[in-house]
Amino acid sequence: MSDAKKLRTHPQYELLYHPSIPGRGEFIRLCFEATGVPYTDVANEKPSGYDTVQSICMNTSLTSADSNPPVFAPPALRVPGAGADGKALVIAQTPSILMYLSERLGLAPDDEAATYHVYQLAFTALDLNNEVHDTHHPLAVAKYYEDQKDAALVKATDVRENRLPKFFSYFERTLRFNEENGGGEGKYLVGGRLTFADLVVWQVIDGLYFSFPKEMEARKKEYGKLLDGFYESVKQEGGLKEYLKSERRLPYSQGVFRYYPELDRQ
Template structure:
């Protein structure tokens, strides 16, 4: 189990704390998967407020810590600037002057963690830049998935923008998903032929955070648009027959997915609205 209570962590290891909304996998899941895949201990404030063993008061306190991070009057923790939006990552004693380092933006957090937890590809080479660009591309796809159910106003109810959501989802399914799927299929094919990636990995011959990020997007889309992805599986065999099932069985990820720490999809980025799926 990688997510631990602070008292169980060793003083010799960096103390990572993931800060994200309780009850949602959302954008916090990309960092969770990377930490779990690498076996890196971390504290998950929103997770522990969801599945932790603490009583109601304890969970309310954890939730309070989460939202204090993005409080409108916050000037930031230590010498870090204030966080605009969650998720955020706190690293104890890594900031200016020895205080905490608090960073946000999912791609930025993954880039910071990548080399430190062994998920940035081969050391001292260009892999880290390719890993970063592929993860960022997968995160772009995530943003487009979110906009299928909130295409006009992210603060308004889905029902108030239903017709616009149907139009956006049609374009997403028919134009955008094939473009992203085709691109990542080519990446896997190229890595298989050039670097013996076997169709299992995007960069080189071992797991990177680009793999965990793309896997999470595919998994979320299988939940949100099951009919659309089922219809397209045959066109992208490396993604659906090799990459997706292989990453799911990676050490650390397999155990995490079977645990209570894997928060179920609900009202986050990936939402299941049958009327938005292929009819």
């Protein structure tokens, strides 16, 4: 599809999220980038873009914007023309935005049962994302890491030793199930083509490689289909290959995925 065609057939999607970090916004960016559908990353692309994000998503008034109800926190998605009375639609919550986009960007399966299986995978990976966040902030989001380091060591050890194997086993078995039943060839979690579940699971694995390189290297032997085969093949999907090398792919820093050597396997 030409860029002109895409601009004609898609509304101008606006991602409202914090600037400079991949964070939870990255799950949404990957949907656009994999499918080549244009979007505006408001806080990163527009002068005073973050002011816009804050005024819509981090206010204390009765509306987010454009006659939509309040938003709890970024990320949110704004879609001009898609709301009530031709106004903009503003929706929040990562899984909700992913579902909305997946139907429009071709990242959901055609049949309903498979769609709910995509949902359960994506939501489980988002749960893992939250657990990884808590490895460096187990006691309070608003406190510094240095002020909860002892607790973080205990939490990170539990996540690495007990939680990661449980999640990885589940995703690995799902890949094998699909290989045997849906023809994913080890490249897709559900069915025979890319869905947003693949993107969400991939992003969490990628973040884990950044945060816990030693742990992941050791686990790669146990969960090779997931952490090697699937992980490498998703990088080649659609627009991702170009995106992952581009400046639009923000580096990990002080967001969900952080690298503290002391929290990794010793």
